Amino acid sequence: MEHQEETAATYDASRYDRPSVTVDVVIFTLIERELHVLLVQRRHWPYEGCWAIPGGFINMDESLEQAARRELEEETGVRDLYIEQLFTFGDVGRDPRTRVISVAYIAIVRFDAQKLRVSEESHDVRWFPVSAMPRNLAFDHEQILAYAISRLRSKLEYTTLAFQLLPELFSILELKHIYEQILGEKLDKGNFYRKIKEAGLLEETNQMREGRGRPTRLWRFKRDRAGDKQFVFRWREDRGDRA
């Protein structure tokens, strides 16, 4: 519309029907080696009792991304994390109350029980493993979630996203495990070692971590070029999707 026939004089916003605009944030984390998503339980109509992706109306004085970050912080207490716009969902009947347009975001947080506001026992806000989601999510949130996961998977393959889920120092097999979690399949150990080393993204440290078996060497993600998120490590070339 923005080019339409309005003038300062004739323009009257109120004569247009307006949909509501919300921001929903699909928040991922890794808990005990499994990919989890944060959901909240609705207390009222519609979809009372159903789990839903956290979200809220945008304020008139904040940008969409600000709204998403505010939402993320309200739910988890975490700020300054990886966040990215996913897609805007706007089908007509998605909310029975009124026309709602939802701008969906993906966020990734590093799980840290101390810092995260979400407690294990909370009744209405909870982390769910992506492999065991509750049924009957509210609204079209199943669709949003499915899309978020597929996008996460494809993004994983050409960004450095997986490193967001790891602490500063980690072993190569831990990294492999994250890839397996997100891609939902087993990867070959030897091939993973070879590829990740060839990619040159990792910096060897001289620290080791002991465990039950042979101790493992710890590595660090190279961050030499300031703020360079554009490092690419692609595990496989064959994708279907990509947003």
Add this chain to the structure above:
Amino acid sequence: MEHQEETAATYDASRYDRPSVTVDVVIFTLIERELHVLLVQRRHWPYEGCWAIPGGFINMDESLEQAARRELEEETGVRDLYIEQLFTFGDVGRDPRTRVISVAYIAIVRFDAQKLRVSEESHDVRWFPVSAMPRNLAFDHEQILAYAISRLRSKLEYTTLAFQLLPELFSILELKHIYEQILGEKLDKGNFYRKIKEAGLLEETNQMREGRGRPTRLWRFKRDRAGDKQFVFRWREDRGDRA
């Protein structure tokens, strides 16, 4: 928000301030081997006289994509083309009249002077080569356009988009030429033949076209599975970007 404390009884949409929601459509075509974009000239405040991406308010009874298709048809008379959501722009001050959230789409049309409603001489709707855009687009449309172009370039490499730019019947070497234009490099003829045939996206016709040398066989893009946009033909595997 969608999980917030509303009930059927207490819910009152009108007490929320609501932004306007528009759909903007960046329409691309190939004219004489060069990529062009459709822009419209604004006749009124704000940004009177500036060129802008065509767009309009959504109706309350249509989905976002329906709104985008309607907008495309209003501007060009063309339907059923490749269309895809690009990004949602929602910064606070982007429209001086009121808060406006714009869901931007990319559309690709096959240039056909006969069918397209846009005439060469039209004063307020015009095709511009992407290499020679007017200055000072309205609103934040320069940003939207820049993003659309970069997305288009990267999408061309892993979608079926290039086919949208060709007429119904085309030769394999014409298709190769489009890939070369976009990728900015020469491709190997034999390898291109092999890959495109293996991909199984093309349907052989028994028509030939004569020229200076050996006549060439014409092919058609398979559209057998209704609305299947998910065909993928990737010329190369090495991606950089992706939305």
Add this chain to the structure above:
DNA sequence: CTAGATAGTGTATGATTTACACTATTCTAG
């Protein structure tokens, strides 16, 4: 010292990509 557990390396095989040479069919000039 041995078994269990985890870490890490090496490599044969097959698939895919690349580069390039070859064949095919038309037209035009003489």
Add this chain to the structure above:
DNA sequence: CTAGAATAGTGTAAATCATACACTATCTAG
């Protein structure tokens, strides 16, 4: 009619890359 320019299309050897899986290494527990 023939040669050769021009364009279309095929075939293939060699290099590169991916996959699967066997092997070696180093720790702890008993």
